[in-house]
Amino acid sequence: MxxxxxxxxxxxxxxxxxxxxxxxxxxxxxxxxxxxxxxxxxxxxxxxxxxxxxxxxxxxxxxxxxxxxxxxxxxxxxxxxxxxAMRLGDRLDGHIVQGHVDQVGLCKSIVETNGSWCFTFEYDKYLQNITIEKGSITINGVSLTVVNSKENEFSVAIIPYTFENTNFKNFKVASRVNLEFDVIGKYVSKLYSSKNEKASN
The missing domain is CATH 2.40.30.20 (Elongation Factor Tu (Ef-tu); domain 3)
Incomplete structure (x- = not known):
């Protein structure tokens, strides 16, 4: 974990x-x-x-x-x-991350905005992963907050510290990144999908 x-x-x-x-x-x-x-x-x-x-x-x-x-x-x-891996008793400064990548995403745009950066990523919606506004997402292992959530696209804001101390500084448009979606969201998505399947049978 x-x-x-x-x-x-x-x-x-x-x-x-x-x-x-x-x-x-x-x-x-x-x-x-x-x-x-x-x-x-x-x-x-x-x-x-x-x-x-x-x-x-x-x-x-x-x-x-x-x-x-x-x-x-x-x-x-x-x-x-x-x-x-986190140690029992440590502060959970990010969010719960399993280290199991759900899918690869693609960097769609990088916009510098007065000292920070807005990165937008897209992903295959047919794998049934979801994001929500202000929810958590892990990109190349970095815990981040989602902004501008869409069906198969979302953005994150990167502050200078994160930019300099992770490999976000090496990202370019079309860079492929590892995405791990929030584990709670994955359970909700799975339950919702199963409920719809039963209703259609």
Whole structure:
């Protein structure tokens, strides 16, 4: 379980394909605190540490994870958002994040507005994920508040601190990002869908 508050940034140092899996080696400032079998969110994707050496550690991504995230876009020297799993008793400064990406979204526009930025994203509505005004959304592992919610589109406002301390500063129009929708909203959407299915039978 995560909170969507990014701890630090990592730099991808190696991507090695092994059958259908990817072995990804990352350099980070928290490597010396990591242990094998520990869960770390990488751009919102929960991956398990399998090796630690000097300032680098390695994680494995399986085929299903690769297909449902933007992992296939990752390249050596790319910067990734990192967050370790939350500890019991910590403040929940973001929102409840599972580290399970629901789908990939596309950056539609980036507008600078007097010291902050408005990012707009679109996504496939047929996967039945939803956003609501002032609700929570996780983008590349960052917990954010939704503004301007539409059927398959929403915007978020990014303050300078978040812009500089996450990989939002590297986003461009058409960048693919990992989206994890609010878990409560997903349950509501599922219940509503099931109710409609029963009513039509």
């Amino acid at each position: 995560f909170t969507g508050i990014i701890e630090t940034l990592g730099v991808i140092k190696e991507i090695r394909k092994e059958e259908d899996n990817l072995q990804i080696t990352i350099s980070s400032s928290i490597t010396n605190e990591l242990k094998i079998d520990q869960s770390v969110a990488h751009n919102g994707v929960c991956l398990t540490v399998i090796a630690v050496e000097n300032d680098c550690y390695t994680v494995t991504a399986i085929k299903e994870t690769i297909s449902k995230t933007n992992l296939s876009d990752w390249r050596v020297e790319d910067i990734v958002n990192l967050e370790r």
